[in-house]
Amino acid sequence: MDWVIWIGTGLSLAGVAGLIWCINLALQARRKGLPDAEMRARLQQVVTYNLAALGVSSIGLMLVVTGILLG
Numbered sequence: 001m002d003w004v005i006w007i008g009t010g011l012s013l014a015g016v017a018g019l020i021w022c023i024n025l026a027l028q029a030r031r032k033g034l035p036d037a038e039m040r041a042r043l044q045q046v047v048t049y050n051l052a053a054l055g056v057s058s059i060g061l062m063l064v065v066t067g068i069l070l071g
Contacts, residue, residue: 005067007063008066011060014057015057016053018050018056020052022049025046042055
């Protein structure tokens with residue numbers, strides 16, 4: 001079951017990279033000094049990406065735990 005652990009590790013790292021990307025997107029939007037309506041729209045989009053990255057990361061962590069328990 002080592003392959004499950006490695007796949008889970010890859011997914012977890014991809015999720016963490018996605019979270020870092022979301023932080024970067026939010027900081028870029030803040031630095032641009034957008035009007036309130038545009039800032040809200042941009043941050044809503046970032047929240048969507050953030051939840052997706054968090055989901056990928058949690059699926060990866062579940063795979064790691066499953067691989068450890070079965071291995």
